[in-house]
Amino acid sequence: MSQNSASFSPPSKTASSARPLVLEDVSFLYPKSEAPVLDHVSIEVRRGEFLGIVGPTGSGKSTLLSVMAGIIPHYIHGAMTGEVLLQGVSTHQLSLAGFAVHVSMVLQDPESQLFNLLVRDELVWGLENRGVERERQTQQLRDVLKFFRIEKLEERITYDLSGGEKQRVAIAAAYISRPEILLLDNPTSQLDPRGAALAIESIRRVLENHQTVVMVEDKIDELVEHADRLLVMDKGRIVLEGTPLEICRSLPELEAAGLYAPQVPELVARLRTGGRTISGEPLTVEEAVPLFKPVMRKERLPRLRASDPAPRPADGQSAIEVKSVLFTYPPPHETPAIRGVSFEVPRASLLAIVGQNGSGKTTLARCMSGYLKPTSGQIHVSGRDVHQITVRERAKLIGYVFQNPETQLFKNSALEDVVYGLRNLGARKDEADERARTSLTLLNLWDKRDVHPFRLSYGDKQRLAIATIAALEPSALIIDEPTTGQDHRQAHQTMRLLEKLRSELGVTVIVITHAMPLAAEYCDRIVVMCEGEILLDGPPRDVFAEEKTLAKTFVEPPPVTRLAIQLGLNPVPLTVAEAVDQFAPLMSREAAS
């Protein structure tokens, strides 16, 4: 590769140090695309600030981050106009490697950014590439291990780490060279609650060091607590800009952009619309509690209401029966993953299995679907032992949709993909076509039936993966993380479709999820797993009321539920609408302002 000294001259120190990165009227069009992904975007990143960028899927926020990191135009090519200035130096005068000296980026998928075997090697790898002397590497390694409190991970193998540990190491690896700007692309979206907590803790530590941070998120909740400034993107443009408080006040604009406000500000706004007065502008549960306490009428607490009954099968039969299931992974690891679990899933119910990674929920789901044979115990689906039947019989009884839709799409069009499974099960062509049509229509994909599955958006791929299994009309359906990688609107759309499968087709649906507000809103039962055992099992209202027990698993109830718990309400609301119904009568219209 040719050397280009001009590419690596450090950015000018005479440039305004208050604005290390400036984007001026930037537009970008991917090759073969018709609409620009970025449409005349201008941003000034201020030194030491935490800038959050939110927007629905496809709004252009990750592309914007790629521009800030120099990936566009140096690695991803397309038609770019406008100017990007890194400390006053144009992006065209810097190479990607030159950018990387000043700007570090943490990608969404922790798996894709750890490519060394040991954590220690991963951390120093960037320093090695930049020719940092060995003594300094040692010092910086020690510093970063201590700073992120990951000393114990130093000698660990990267692929043996949990998701949260991986992302923590990725953040540390990006931060070790002390970049001027740290870019984070959806760093918590693929993590379980514990993993997300670890990643957020690492980001907090970075912020304490007055680091300039730009973070992109699909959901606004993660950002309101920490960001100094928020940008809301929609269709390649910045549609809102302001402090988290200013953004949260703009509910109609947020909804127009396909975003939902965090629950607490939304609750406050709705209560105010209903004539209730709350002083202050709380963004989080912790901020809201002291503001709500004085204005809630104590004499009406608690307002008791019967807990939601767990649904029972109409015919008295369970769709799935799990009896004393124990599963231990084979040697040499011999890790007990499930420790004597028993429960029943009634027909036509929508159940969520939650818990942190390693709690055994996926192993349990795989046992239920017959992919793993329990070490002991039995699993019956519709009365039949799931491990005593053929692959075809099992596919008719219980469906399984994996987390990554791309590993389960095999054909050249959406329609062909749905037909494929039906034909495997012996359906005639006309029958298979008809059932595929029904399934695709149900999942709002009929218009895209001729599109190659890999050309669909991530949300559409996820729905197509569900359609391919739903078409087989199994009596039970297990879906691993149905809403990962989807924005709020898409996630609700997917959950509504699952609810439709349950209510209209009578399918028993089990979702493995980390999205507690969605589980609270749509599921009629929640099973919380911890270390291979069921910790809690019941209707969402009862499960989420057990905040202390849940804390063991890092599962957090939705914010409005937490607020109600902290205010001593029982039963607790699960959604903002329920919270408004419950809170409003307890607050007089003339409540103190």
Add this chain to the structure above:
Amino acid sequence: MKAIYQYSGISTPIHKLDPRTKLVMTLCYLLVSFILPSPLRVGPAVIPVPFVMAMLIVLAIWAVLRVRPWDYMMLWVYLIPIVGGITFAHVFFLDGPPFARIPGIPFHHLSIRGFFFGLDIGFRIVAMGFAFVLFSMTTDPFHWGLAMFKAGVPYKGAFMFAFGMRFYPLLQEEYFVIRDALKARGSDLLTSMNPVKLMNGVAVSAIPLGLGALRRSQNIALAMELRGFSFPEETGVPRVLYRDVRMRRVDWIVVGAFVLMLLVSLVLRLTGTIQQAKF
């Protein structure tokens, strides 16, 4: 779950040896298994040398890595037809004292010598396979990559070799998900013992597996560039490696011992001190 060949990540004296030492050990051991005559007569005993040497490695894997032979049952299942096939072929095609004659059909001469010779070849292949399993389970691929770099292989080539070893388990994991996803669609193509169905399954899974690998490798390549992978080549600033890879005294002692073992075997064989057992 880790595959049998994956680096174990524990710390034993073998793990601590330089990869070059382990490579020399492996090569010497395998050469000895070829040099020593088999079956070898020692006093009244007749020793099938390649079989014994293959089993010694199995024991070494058990002792050093705590991986028992039945923990990799599937590997044995794959090896049995290979050993059996080679033995079967030699029974027909090698001369020697016959133990059976089937009149009226070609290749009726079933040779005892061929049987033992075939078994020897089969177990030499087994020894070779297990020796490399032991090597890969005790050698950090990046340590190996650095050793290659020290030996003159360009850094990017050596690093990508090591990374390939690191990347392969991820692909394998994805393959298992695809296999199960096919089962969820009522297809047992990737679990069938029918080779035609299996090939069909490989073809069907090629799309998600190939596209997944492509997407993942693109993301990884980008992540590498963001951490300055091309920085030394672009700027001329030399890369400074954190890890020091060098042969220690213990490495030289082990290399010496194994080379000596090879030479002794060679001398014994060439001087006729040890001879093949006669039938």
